Every structure is written in structure tokens, then in C-alpha cells.
Amino acid sequence: MAKLFRAAIMGPPGSGKGTISQRIAQSFGLQYLSSGHFLREGIAAKTEACLLVKTYVERSMLVPDHVMTRLMLPRLEQLSGHSWLLDGFPRTLGQALALNNLYQLDLVISLNIPYETLKERLSDRWIHPASGRVYNMGFNPPRVQGKDDITGEPLIQHDDDKPQALMARLRHYKDVAKPVIDLYKSQGILHSFSGTETDRIWPYINSLLSTKMHTQPSDTCQAQ
Numbered sequence: 001m002a003k004l005f006r007a008a009i010m011g012p013p014g015s016g017k018g019t020i021s022q023r024i025a026q027s028f029g030l031q032y033l034s035s036g037h038f039l040r041e042g043i044a045a046k047t048e049a050c051l052l053v054k055t056y057v058e059r060s061m062l063v064p065d066h067v068m069t070r071l072m073l074p075r076l077e078q079l080s081g082h083s084w085l086l087d088g089f090p091r092t093l094g095q096a097l098a099l100n101n102l103y104q105l106d107l108v109i110s111l112n113i114p115y116e117t118l119k120e121r122l123s124d125r126w127i128h129p130a131s132g133r134v135y136n137m138g139f140n141p142p143r144v145q146g147k148d149d150i151t152g153e154p155l156i157q158h159d160d161d162k163p164q165a166l167m168a169r170l171r172h173y174k175d176v177a178k179p180v181i182d183l184y185k186s187q188g189i190l191h192s193f194s195g196t197e198t199d200r201i202w203p204y205i206n207s208l209l210s211t212k213m214h215t216q217p218s219d220t221c222q223a224q
């Protein structure tokens with residue numbers, strides 16, 4: 001059996017983590033777990049644990065580490081036996097250390113995207129809330145305006161993509177990401193990618209992953 005591969009992707013809001021994660025999951029057969037999607041899904045389903053974090057998510061504030069790790073680490077336990085990719089977790093040094101106690105990551109991808117690019121992208125972003133599928137009216141529009149390609153259900157915009165919330169998210173990201181980036185750098189597993197277009201960054205990530213892992217038949221490739 002091929003060795004399990006464990007990876008994480010980091011980057012500010014709108015940097016393309018979700019878009020790139022979906023491509024990685026499809027191309028390399030990794031299970032893909034997005035912390036933001038997982039929280040929003042739990043909030044929509046009104047699960048007790050996720051209702052506690054609703055206020056944080058709605059205000060684009062980081063959910064406290066002890067709550068986040070209590071939610072995410074059991075999900076990872078359910079994925080034992082699979083290779084996986086984490087999108088948006090760990091976000092803080094506390095989360096990274098909690099994860100580190102249980103799993104050794106093979107690779108961390110960090111996306112560096114200019115602020116102006118992030119602002120433009122997020123104001124154009126629409127999502128399908130049930131699945132977490134992400135569209136961008138310029139870059140990746142739905143086939144029918146305002147409707148999800150697969151289900152035909154209406155698309156919505158996040159409250160946290162509005163300009164004030166976005167500034168707060170970017171400030172937070174910078175502060176909390178630095179020690180996490182330093183940790184993964186010191187472990188020799190950090191790979192950073194800079195640019196303004198996902199399509200131009202993607203071939204480098206694709207080629208990095210191809211050399212780092214054996215391409216395996218996908219067991220399932222779904223956003224969780």
C-alpha cells in the first residue's frame with residue numbers, strides 16, 4: 001500500500017485555497033477537508049457544536065483554538081487510512097502544535113497573493129452553500145447566472161466578503177500565520193507560491209505534488 005500523504009494549504013482569505021484544494025483533490029485523490037466549509041455546513045445544519053461558533057464565523061473572527069481543534073481533529077480521525085489535504089486548518093500556532101502532536105505533515109503550501117487581487121476576487125465570489133462549490137463571476141462563472149452548475153440551486157455571497165470584514169480578516173491572517181509559517185519552514189515542509197492568477201500558480205503546485213507523492217487512484221474526492 002502506498003504511504004499516506006498529509007498536506008495543508010495556507011493563505012489569506014480569497015487567496016485561492018479552496019480553488020486549488022479542489023484541483024489537488026481531483027488530480028491526486030486526496031480527501032479534502034476545508035475548515036471554513038465544515039463550519040458553515042455545521043452552522044447551516046444547526047449542529048450544537050457549530051452553533052457555538054456561528055458568531056465568530058459571521059464576524060470573520062477566528063474561532064478559538066480549543067473549539068477548532070475539538071471540531072477538526074475528530075474529523076481527521078475519521079479519515080485515518082486516507083491521504084488528505086487540509087484547507088484553512090491549522091490557522092494559528094496553537095492549532096498547528098495540536099495537529100503536530102497527532103500527525104506529521106508531508107507538505108504545506110502557502111499562497112502569497114497581493115491585497116488588491118484578494119479584494120477584487122472576494123467581491124466577485126459566490127458560493128453554493130450546501131456543497132461549498134465556489135464561483136467567481138469573472139474567473140469561474142456558473143453556467144447559469146446565480147445558479148449552482150450541479151443542482152441549479154441559488155448561489156449566495158458570504159457576509160465576510162464585504163470590505164470591512166475583509167480588512168479584518170486580512171489583518172488577522174497576517175498576525176496569526178507568521179508563527180505557523182515559521183514552524184513549517186523549520187520542519188522543511190513549507191512551499192510558498194506567489195502570483196495574481198491561480199491558473200499560473202497551479203502548474204507549479206501540480207508538479208510539486210507529482211514529485212512528492214505517487215499518483216493514486218482517487219478513493220473519493222469530495223469537499224467535506
Ligand code: G5P
Pocket residue numbers: 011012013014015016017018019020035036037039056057058059060061062063064068087088089090091092095121122124125126134135136137138139140160169196197198199
Ligand atoms: P474560510 O472559509 O477558510 P478564508 O477566509 O480563509 O475562509 P476563503 O475566503 O474561503 O478563505 P480561499 O479558499 O483562499 O478563500 O479562496 P477561494 O475561495 O478558492 O477563491 C476566492 C475567490 O477567488 C473565488 O471566487 C474564486 O473563484 C476566485 N479565484 C480563485 N483564483 C482566481 C484567479 O486566479 N483569478 C480570479 N479572478 N479569481 C480567482 O473560513 C471562514 C471563517 O471560518 C472560521 C473563521 O471565522 C473564518 O473567517 N475559520 C476558522 N477559525 C479559526 N481557525 C480555523 N482554522 C478556521 N477555519 C475557518
